[in-house]
Amino acid sequence: MVVKAPTVKLSSGYEMPIVGLGTYARKAEPGQVRQAVEWAIEAGYRHIDTATIYRNEGEVGEAIANKIKQGLITREELFITTKLWNDKHAEADVLPTLQESLSKLKLSYIDLYLIHWPVSINEKGEDAEIDYIETWRGMENIVKLGLARSIGVSNFNKEQLTRILSVAQIKPAVHQFEINPTLTQHDLVNYVNQYSIVSVAYTPLGLLSNARPEFAGKDVIKTDPKLGELAQRYGKTRAQIALRYLIQRGITVIPKSFTKSRIEDNLNLFDFELSQEDMDVVDSYNLNFRCVPSLPMAKLKNYPF
Numbered sequence: 001m002v003v004k005a006p007t008v009k010l011s012s013g014y015e016m017p018i019v020g021l022g023t024y025a026r027k028a029e030p031g032q033v034r035q036a037v038e039w040a041i042e043a044g045y046r047h048i049d050t051a052t053i054y055r056n057e058g059e060v061g062e063a064i065a066n067k068i069k070q071g072l073i074t075r076e077e078l079f080i081t082t083k084l085w086n087d088k089h090a091e092a093d094v095l096p097t098l099q100e101s102l103s104k105l106k107l108s109y110i111d112l113y114l115i116h117w118p119v120s121i122n123e124k125g126e127d128a129e130i131d132y133i134e135t136w137r138g139m140e141n142i143v144k145l146g147l148a149r150s151i152g153v154s155n156f157n158k159e160q161l162t163r164i165l166s167v168a169q170i171k172p173a174v175h176q177f178e179i180n181p182t183l184t185q186h187d188l189v190n191y192v193n194q195y196s197i198v199s200v201a202y203t204p205l206g207l208l209s210n211a212r213p214e215f216a217g218k219d220v221i222k223t224d225p226k227l228g229e230l231a232q233r234y235g236k237t238r239a240q241i242a243l244r245y246l247i248q249r250g251i252t253v254i255p256k257s258f259t260k261s262r263i264e265d266n267l268n269l270f271d272f273e274l275s276q277e278d279m280d281v282v283d284s285y286n287l288n289f290r291c292v293p294s295l296p297m298a299k300l301k302n303y304p305f
């Protein structure tokens with residue numbers, strides 16, 4: 001079954017599908033990302049999330065090229081996101097870094113380019129203390145050059161976002177940050193909405209994901225019978241309930257899976273609707289617990305959390 005996700009209109013005027021495939025893995029076997037992206041496109045995904053630091057833009061590009069060659073999709077139907085890493089925050093670095101990504105992705109433009117984090121580092125990994133306002137000017141330049149259709153940020157806090165908004169000629173179209181049932185982020189989502197910025201939830205499965213054994217003891221959401229009962233009533237999995245909860249809040253989701261059946265499940269969210277009462281049940285699991293604190297960055301000047 002091929003599922004088509006609805007789209008949301010960004011402030012840039014372009015449409016973004018509200019479900020995308022996440023592609024980050026601490027460790028991936030060669031070919032695994034290519035295979036996952038191909039399965040995803042076959043299942044109906046048209047939105048793929050990658051980043052320079054994931055070191056998989058080449059495989060994402062191969063998968064896209066294969067599917068275009070097979071005639072399954074056209075470039076225009078796809079929405080591809082990649083992200084600028086922290087060591088390329090100098091204004092002059094933004095353009096050549098994106099060009100390198102485009103070359104790996106075998107694309108002539110990117111749909112969405114994000115500043116991955118507000119922090120910056122030099123080649124030794126030390127704090128480069130580059131103001132992300134400078135980086136944003138580089139981001140605006142690539143839109144003017146026609147190399148990115150939309151630009152945005154990721155992992156910015158409210159104050160950092162406010163600074164960008166106060167100087168931006170082109171406003172961020174998207175803010176990508178961690179949102180899931182145990183980190184509900186109502187405050188930041190409401191703030192972002194005020195400026196017509198679309199929230200994209202990374203790690204949308206949070207503690208429901210099967211990848212995080214280190215969070216043992218915090219797994220009430222995996223075992224709580226109330227959520228189990230709810231999943232059973234809708235004929236869906238706990239993970240699908242979590243993703244549906246996010247999209248009903250107007251949030252775009254980018255769940256990662258390299259497993260064919262789960263890639264399909266994570267897009268199969270459009271044949272049911274959670275009642276307000278059930279939305280409140282999912283919301284009640286909030287622990288303000290961050291799966292991705294990126295603590296090694298905590299010593300850097302613009303660490304956001």
Ligand SMILES: NC(=O)c1ccc[n+]([C@@H]2O[C@H](COP(=O)([O-])OP(=O)(O)OC[C@H]3O[C@@H](n4cnc5c(N)ncnc54)[C@H](OP(=O)(O)O)[C@@H]3O)[C@@H](O)[C@H]2O)c1
Binds near residue numbers: 021022023049265
């Ligand atoms: N901007 C940023 O700083 C940032 C940070 C983190 C992530 N991201 C992006 O967001 C994407 C998603 O976040 P994430 O990868 O951290 O976490 P996630 O998507 O919430 O969870 C991924 C994990 O959940 C498992 N999983 C997937 N579908 C499942 C299902 N239906 N039921 C049970 N388990 C399931 C996957 O395993 P299998 O692969 O084995 O199926 C994988 O181990 C990333 O891949 C990346 O593209 C961005």
